[in-house]
Structures are given as structure tokens and as C-alpha cells.
Amino acid sequence: VSVTAPRGFLAAGVACGIKASGTPDLALVVVGERSGSGGARATPAPAAAVFTTNKAAAAPVQVSRRHLATSAGRAGAVVLSSGNANAATGAQGLAVAERMCELVAVSVEGLSPEQVLVCSTGLIGIPLPLAPLEAGIPAVARALGEGPEAGEAAARAILTTDTRTKQACVERPSFTVGAMAKGAAMLAPNLATMLAVVTTDAAGSPAELAEALSSAVADSFNSLTVDGCCSTNDTVVLLSSGAAGPVGRSELAAAVGEVCADLAAQMAADAEGATRVARVTVEGAASTEEARRAARRVAESQLVQCSLHGGDPYWGRVVSELGSAGVAFELDRVRVLYGGVVVCDGGVAVSLDPAAAARLEAHMSGPRVELVAHLGLGEGRASVLTTDLGPGYIAENMRTS
Amino acid sequence: VSVTAPRGFLAAGVACGIKASGTPDLALVVVGERSGSGGARATPAPAAAVFTTNKAAAAPVQVSRRHLATSAGRAGAVVLSSGNANAATGAQGLAVAERMCELVAVSVEGLSPEQVLVCSTGLIGIPLPLAPLEAGIPAVARALGEGPEAGEAAARAILTTDTRTKQACVERPSFTVGAMAKGAAMLAPNLATMLAVVTTDAAGSPAELAEALSSAVADSFNSLTVDGCCSTNDTVVLLSSGAAGPVGRSELAAAVGEVCADLAAQMAADAEGATRVARVTVEGAASTEEARRAARRVAESQLVQCSLHGGDPYWGRVVSELGSAGVAFELDRVRVLYGGVVVCDGGVAVSLDPAAAARLEAHMSGPRVELVAHLGLGEGRASVLTTDLGPGYIAENMRTS
Numbered sequence: 001v002s003v004t005a006p007r008g009f010l011a012a013g014v015a016c017g018i019k020a021s022g023t024p025d026l027a028l029v030v031v032g033e034r035s036g037s038g039g040a041r042a043t044p045a046p047a048a049a050v051f052t053t054n055k056a057a058a059a060p061v062q063v064s065r066r067h068l069a070t071s072a073g074r075a076g077a078v079v080l081s082s083g084n085a086n087a088a089t090g091a092q093g094l095a096v097a098e099r100m101c102e103l104v105a106v107s108v109e110g111l112s113p114e115q116v117l118v119c120s121t122g123l124i125g126i127p128l129p130l131a132p133l134e135a136g137i138p139a140v141a142r143a144l145g146e147g148p149e150a151g152e153a154a155a156r157a158i159l160t161t162d163t164r165t166k167q168a169c170v171e172r173p174s175f176t177v178g179a180m181a182k183g184a185a186m187l188a189p190n191l192a193t194m195l196a197v198v199t200t201d202a203a204g205s206p207a208e209l210a211e212a213l214s215s216a217v218a219d220s221f222n223s224l225t226v227d228g229c230c231s232t233n234d235t236v237v238l239l240s241s242g243a244a245g246p247v248g249r250s251e252l253a254a255a256v257g258e259v260c261a262d263l264a265a266q267m268a269a270d271a272e273g274a275t276r277v278a279r280v281t282v283e284g285a286a287s288t289e290e291a292r293r294a295a296r297r298v299a300e301s302q303l304v305q306c307s308l309h310g311g312d313p314y315w316g317r318v319v320s321e322l323g324s325a326g327v328a329f330e331l332d333r334v335r336v337l338y339g340g341v342v343v344c345d346g347g348v349a350v351s352l353d354p355a356a357a358a359r360l361e362a363h364m365s366g367p368r369v370e371l372v373a374h375l376g377l378g379e380g381r382a383s384v385l386t387t388d389l390g391p392g393y394i395a396e397n398m399r400t401s
Numbered sequence: 402v403s404v405t406a407p408r409g410f411l412a413a414g415v416a417c418g419i420k421a422s423g424t425p426d427l428a429l430v431v432v433g434e435r436s437g438s439g440g441a442r443a444t445p446a447p448a449a450a451v452f453t454t455n456k457a458a459a460a461p462v463q464v465s466r467r468h469l470a471t472s473a474g475r476a477g478a479v480v481l482s483s484g485n486a487n488a489a490t491g492a493q494g495l496a497v498a499e500r501m502c503e504l505v506a507v508s509v510e511g512l513s514p515e516q517v518l519v520c521s522t523g524l525i526g527i528p529l530p531l532a533p534l535e536a537g538i539p540a541v542a543r544a545l546g547e548g549p550e551a552g553e554a555a556a557r558a559i560l561t562t563d564t565r566t567k568q569a570c571v572e573r574p575s576f577t578v579g580a581m582a583k584g585a586a587m588l589a590p591n592l593a594t595m596l597a598v599v600t601t602d603a604a605g606s607p608a609e610l611a612e613a614l615s616s617a618v619a620d621s622f623n624s625l626t627v628d629g630c631c632s633t634n635d636t637v638v639l640l641s642s643g644a645a646g647p648v649g650r651s652e653l654a655a656a657v658g659e660v661c662a663d664l665a666a667q668m669a670a671d672a673e674g675a676t677r678v679a680r681v682t683v684e685g686a687a688s689t690e691e692a693r694r695a696a697r698r699v700a701e702s703q704l705v706q707c708s709l710h711g712g713d714p715y716w717g718r719v720v721s722e723l724g725s726a727g728v729a730f731e732l733d734r735v736r737v738l739y740g741g742v743v744v745c746d747g748g749v750a751v752s753l754d755p756a757a758a759a760r761l762e763a764h765m766s767g768p769r770v771e772l773v774a775h776l777g778l779g780e781g782r783a784s785v786l787t788t789d790l791g792p793g794y795i796a797e798n799m800r801t802s
Contacts, residue, residue: 053725054721054724054725055723055724055725055730055731055732056720056721056723056724056725056730056732056748057724085717087717087721088716088717088720088732088745088748088749088750089749089750090733090747090748090749092749093749123717124715124717124718124720124721125715125716125717125720125745125749125750126717126750127749127750230721230725231721232717232720232721232724302703302790302794302798303798306794306795306798306799307798307799307800309795309799310798310799310800311800312799312800314525314526315489315526316486316488316489316524316525316526316527316633317525319457319489319525319526319633320455320457320488320525320631320632320633322456322457323455323456323457323458323633324454324455324456324457324631329456329457330456331456331457331489332491344489344526346491347457347489347491348489348490348491348493348494348526348528349489349490349526349527349528389703389795390795390799391792391795393703393707394707394710394790394791394792394795397703397704397707397708397711398707398708398710398711398713398791399708399711399713
């Protein structure tokens with residue numbers, strides 16, 4: 001159920017020594033097959049990617065962008081390292097990212113360095129040493145394999161503070177989409193790196209793949225991270241082997257959207273230190289754009305997140321965030337619901353009967369909170385996933401060493 | 402050293418029963434003097450105020466705005482209650498806020514209700530009961546007095562989760578400015594109510610007072626709260642008795658600016674659960690506006706705040722926030738300093754000698770962190786105060802009851 005689920009993909013994950021812990025930290029995904037000699041042969045094919053919009057984009061992001069442009073949207077492999085983001089590492093960092101692609105090109109047949117994409121995730125501002133990669137990349141190339149175990153090994157090797165692998169797969173009668181991702185830390189506001197590799201055996205042009213990926217990202221990862229992807233390293237790659245032949249554009253987009261949504265939900269559930277996931281939905285906004293902005297404002301609020309941690313349906317903070325979200329807002333039209341229980345109507349508190357109060361309490365103490373704010377102004381509607389803010393998040397993030 | 406420091410002001414604070422704890426929760430500041438009968442007589446005079454821009458503005462904000470407009474910028478008293486924000490309380494909340502002003506007008510001579518301003522702070526969405534105020538406002542009016550003790554009593558009665566009163570005073574040869582404030586919770590992002598009453602014996606027109614107050618607020622409270630004042634109840638009032646006669650505009654503005662900056666620093670130091678205050682300064686930005694936006698982005702970052710809690714000079718998160726702040730940014734021009742120690746130069750890590758490393762560690766473990774990011778692009782410069790994010794903040798905010 002991962003990047004190796006579609007036909008025409010190989011994957012592997014190994015420990016090469018970037019992480020001091022000795023856990024897996026290097027993954028490789030190849031469009032291609034095992035070659036007779038025991039190695040692997042890549043077949044570069046159309047690909048697409050979405051990168052962070054952060055102006056401090058890490059070296060691997062810069063290199064991958066350039067490679068995708070140089071190759072006119074074709075790629076045969078993605079190499080991913082974890083434990084060090086290779087961000088804010090200057091010219092030396094760029095050289096390391098380029099060298100990673102060269103090492104893949106010499107370790108796998110049929111590839112030029114420009115047909116290799118590269119991703120890294122981990123701490124920012126620390127030079128990424130080349131030595132582990134010089135030995136590690138040939139090793140991970142030798143380990144390339146098919147099937148679920150190979151996909152699982154790759155998915156494991158990209159994790160940082162994640163507590164479990166994130167993999168997804170959608171099977172259609174005529175084609176398959178598989179995917180793996182890493183991403184943790186508080187989701188909104190978010191600076192944790194989000195990496196995802198999506199694979200499919202459906203054939204499509206680079207433009208068709210880009211279109212499918214961009215709509216999938218908007219509805220999934222961008223609805224849980226704020227301001228698009230704002231970490232230095234965020235990257236989502238879509239590779240296609242074409243083994244299943246061409247499929248309908250909308251069919252492909254829908255399947256890619258499904259795996260991305262599945263990964264996004266897994267990322268939310270595994271957010272650093274989170275004990276609770278909340279879906280914040282704003283309805284009745286003046287426009288979809290305003291609904292999205294308002295939902296993000298609420299989802300980003302440290303105070304709302306603290307209330308979620310305490311299981312406290314404190315809707316006052318919700319209306320206060322809505323009132324300062326820069327969207328059309330009239331307090332006396334606002335209705336707020338937690339788990340379907342109306343706690344605020346017409347902008348004022350609702351008295352709950354004992355049955356409703358019990359339903360509310362049960363909902364708030366559960367692992368998943370549904371928070372809906374209806375603005376009563378229009379048809380705009382959007383949802384954003386977020387998590388609670390508890391001591392676990394702080395413990396995870398207060399020291400890097 | 403408070404609202405009663407300038408000539409021509411009375412103040413008082415009492416417990417009227419809004420707070421279940423029985424601690425003081427009702428304050429009154431009057432422009433005027435004790436009258437012969439043992440009561441107080443107000444002398445309405447020019448006043449100015451800055452209110453929240455939140456569209457969910459609380460009832461007292463709406464009423465105070467209206468009163469100041471109706472009275473053409475003249476006021477004789479401010480009544481302030483704590484423990485309940487009277488926000489998201491509908492028509493009933495507006496009636497309570499209006500009634501509070503009427504009660505002041507009948508309890509103090511020389512006032513019409515429109516010459517009374519009203520502020521409340523506390524929980525949102527809970528009806529503010531009138532009964533404690535019906536008895537409490539006449540009582541606080543009877544308690545009105547001059548001198549530091551009266552000012553202290555008023556300053557104490559407006560606190561919520563604050564751990565200490567915030568008072569300030571600037572004495573000039575020809576006039577005096579005094580002030581009290583309440584404000585706590587994490588400062589950026591902030592939804593905690595910020596209330597301040599500034600008093601002066603300098604005479605000035607409503608327009609002159611408004612000008613002085615607005616520049617003072619921009620340089621003080623708005624540099625620690627984000628998005629201007631965004632809580633439902635934020636209010637800063639400037640009252641003038643005129644007892645010291647007219648003074649130069651810029652002289653008055655400077656003195657009001659000083660007391661506001663003093664209060665802002667006290668609020669930062671007393672932020673909920675904070676163990677450390679940080680001043681984030683962005684220099685070398687393309688413009689002052691971009692410097693301010695970038696500094697706020699860094700100051701608001703939960704991850705930066707977590708690092709501050711851990712005393713970790715993790716500048717990688719700083720450049721990542723700067724890169725996504727929507728300002729002109731070139732990573733290879735960036736320099737980051739903590740406590741004057743350069744940790745990042747030209748966008749990459751700086752190796753520290755043992756002496757510098759020791760200075761850095763000492764600075765990071767202290768109560769006040771100076772974080773400077775130089776963008777190397779222009780002359781824009783701005784500072785924002787923020788605090789660390791630790792378990793204390795969460796403990797304070799996870800449950801309202």
C-alpha cells in the first residue's frame with residue numbers, strides 16, 4: 001500500500017549514518033525495474049512536483065526545481081534523506097544536493113542527474129555531510145525492490161519526529177496510485193517539513209500530472225498546513241511509470257486527491273505531541289476564500305488549540321478569532337457547533353439541556369473534534385485540520401539537541 | 402505612580418461579586434474631585450480612546466465608542482469590570498454596558514451617561530449579571546479617592562490572570578501622565594484583553610489627545626500584540642483633567658508614549674505562563690513596514706517561542722519564518738544574532754569559539770532574549786516583544802472552568 005503499489009516502481013530505505021541514532025535515514029524511489037545484473041534500470045517518465053513557497057527554500061528544493069525544469073518535467077528517481085534539512089547551508093549545501101543526484105545517476109542505470117529529484121528533512125542550518133551519502137546512495141540503490149516491504153522501508157527512512165509511517169494507495173480497475181509521506185509537528189501554524197512521493201502507473205503528460213497534483217495538494221496538504229507549504233523543505237512529487245497506459249484526466253486527479261487526503265489525515269493524527277485532531281469548518285461565509293481564511297485563523301489560534309487540549313468548548317475564542325480574521329462577519333448571525341451540538345446561536349450562548357451537555361462533553365473528550373462555525377452570510381465553505389496544543393508539543397520542540 | 406498621579410483624578414477599586422473568588426473586580430476612574438457631601442464631582446473634559454478592530458467587539462467597546470462620539474470626545478469617568486468580558490452577549494450585553502454608565506452617572510455628580518466610558522475583561526460569551534453592578538457601582542463611587550493607594554486599588558481591580566498590577570507614571574516639570582493597564586496571556590499571537598487607562602493633567606483638545614494616544618499605542622501595545630489590538634475588548638483610554646494647562650503637542654505625545662511603553666514592557670514580563678521575554682528586531686528590511694511584518698512573523702511563531710522556552714538559539718526556524726513572511730528576502734544576505742552573538746551570517750551557520758558559545762548560552766538562559774535578524778536589503782527596522790511558549794501557558798489556557 002505504498003509507492004511500490006503501482007506497476008513500474010522500485011523503492012528502498014536504509015540507514016546511512018546521517019541520524020546519530022542509526023535509524024533509517026535514506027530512501028530512494030525509482031521509476032523502473034530490476035536489471036539483469038542485480039542492479040536497477042530507470043525509465044525516466046513524466047513527473048510533477050509542488051514545492052514550498054518559502055524564500056528560504058532549502059538546497060534540495062532549489063536543485064529539484066532546476067532539474068524538473070531542465071528535464072522538461074521528466075524524472076526517473078527521487079532520493080530522500082532525513083535527519084538534516086540541508087537548509088540554510090549556502091553553496092556547499094547546493095553542491096551536496098547536486099552530488100546526491102549524481103550518486104543516484106551513477107548507481108542506477110538509465111538516469112542522468114537532471115532526471116533525479118532530491119528531498120531532505122530535518123534540522124535547518126547544519127551542513128549535511130557528504131560522506132554518509134557517498135556510501136549510502138549506492139547501498140540504497142542496491143537494495144531497491146518491489147512490493148510492500150520495499151515501499152515500507154522507503155516510508156520508514158523519511159521519518160523524523162513522526163511516530164509512524166504514512167502510506168496510502170488507491171486502486172482503480174485500470175490504474176493504481178500509491179504514496180508515502182512524512183510530516184509532523186503542529187500542523188497549523190506549521191513549519192515542519194512535509195514530504196510526499198506519489199506514484200502512479202497511469203500515463204500522463206507532465207502538464208496533466210501537474211494539474212492533478214496541484215488540485216490534490218490544495219484540497220489536502222494545504223488544508224492542514226497554513227500559508228500553503230511554508231517550511232524550507234516542503235515537497236510533493238508525483239511520478240508516473242505509464243505502465244497502465246493513459247487514463248482520464250479527472251479520474252487521475254480524483255485518485256491522486258484521495259491518496260493525498262489519506263496522507264494528510266495520517267499526518268494530522270501523528271502531529272507532534274498532539275492528543276486530539278480537530279476539523280474546523282467555516283460555513284456561510286461570503287466566499288470560499290473567506291471561509292478558508294476564517295477557518296485557518298481559528299485553526300491557527302494558540303488559544304483555540306489550548307482549549308482543544310483541555311477539551312473545553314470555549315466558543316468565545318472562536319468568535320473572537322472569526323471577528324479578527326479579516327472576513328465579512330456579523331456576530332449576531334454566528335452559530336457555533338462542537339460535534340453537532342449548538343453552543344452559540346445568534347452570537348450568544350445557548351443553554352444546553354442535560355442530554356446535549358452530555359453529548360458535548362463526550363465529544364470534546366474524544367480524539368476527534370468537529371468544530372463548525374456558521375457565519376450566516378453566504379455560501380462560502382471550507383475546512384482545515386488542526387490539532388490541540390499540549391505539553392507534548394513543547395517538549396518535542398523546545399530543544400533541538 | 403498611577404492614574405491618580407496627575408492632578409484632578411480620583412480612582413477606586415472594589416470587589417462587587419463578578420469574580421467568584423471574591424477578589425476586586427470593579428474599578429472607577431473619575432476626572433474630578435471629592436465633593437463637600439463626601440461624594441465625588443466629575444468635570445468632563447477632552448478624552449480619546451483606541452479600540453479593538455475585532456468585528457466581534459464586546460458590548461462595552463460598542464457603548465464606549467458611541468459615548469465618545471455622542472459627547473464629541475469628552476468624558477468624565479471610566480468604569481472597568483473584570484472577570485467577565487461582556488462579549489458575545491447580544492442585546493442584553495449592550496443593555497448591561499449602558500446600565501453601568503448610567504449607574505456611574507447617578508453615583509457621581511456632574512456626569513451624564515454619555516460622558517462615561519466602560520470597559521470589561523474576562524471570559525467571552527457569558528452574560529454579565531447586573532445585580533453585582535447595581536450595588537457595586539455606587540460602592541466604588543463612594544470609595545473614590547486621591548493618591549497612590551486609590552490608583553493601586555483601581556489597578557488591582559482590573560486584573561484577570563495577571564499576577565501583578567501594571568502602573569506607570571511620567572512627571573514633567575509642567576505636567577504629569579499616569580496610567581494603569583491589565584493584559585496577560587501570550588502576547589503574540591494574542592487574544593487576551595488589553596485594557597489601559599492613561600490620565601494627564603495636561604490640557605488638550607480631543608483631537609490632540611487622539612493624536613498623542615494613537616502614536617503612543619502604535620509604538621507600544623501594537624508592537625507586542627499582533628494585528629493591532631485583536632481581542633474582543635481591547636481598549637486604551639486617555640483622560641485629561643487640564644489642571645496643568647496646555648502643553649506642547651509633541652511633549653504630550655512623548656510622555657504618553659513613555660507610559661505606554663512602560664506598561665507594554667510590564668505586560669510582556671507578566672504574560673501568562675511566560676518564563677522569558679524576547680525582543681525580536683528585524684533590521685535591513687526593504688521598508689519599515691516589511692521589517693514590522695517580518696518581526697511579527699518570527700515573534701508569532703510557535704516553534705520560535707518553543708525554542709525560546711528551551712533556551713535554544715535555533716536560528717533555522719527564524720530564517721524559515723523570515724522566508725515565509727511575505728517580505729523581500731535573500732537568504733545569503735541574512736545575519737542572525739542572539740544577545741549580540743552572530744549565529745548565522747550570509748545565510749549559513751557561524752562556528753562559535755568557546756568564549757562566544759559561552760556568552761550565547763548565558764544569554765539564552767537569561768530572562769530576556771535579544772534576537773536580531775538583519776536582512777541586508779535596506780533600511781527598514783522594527784522590533785516586536787514576545788515571550789516563550791511553555792507548559793505554563795497551556796496550563797493557564799486549556800480550561801476556562
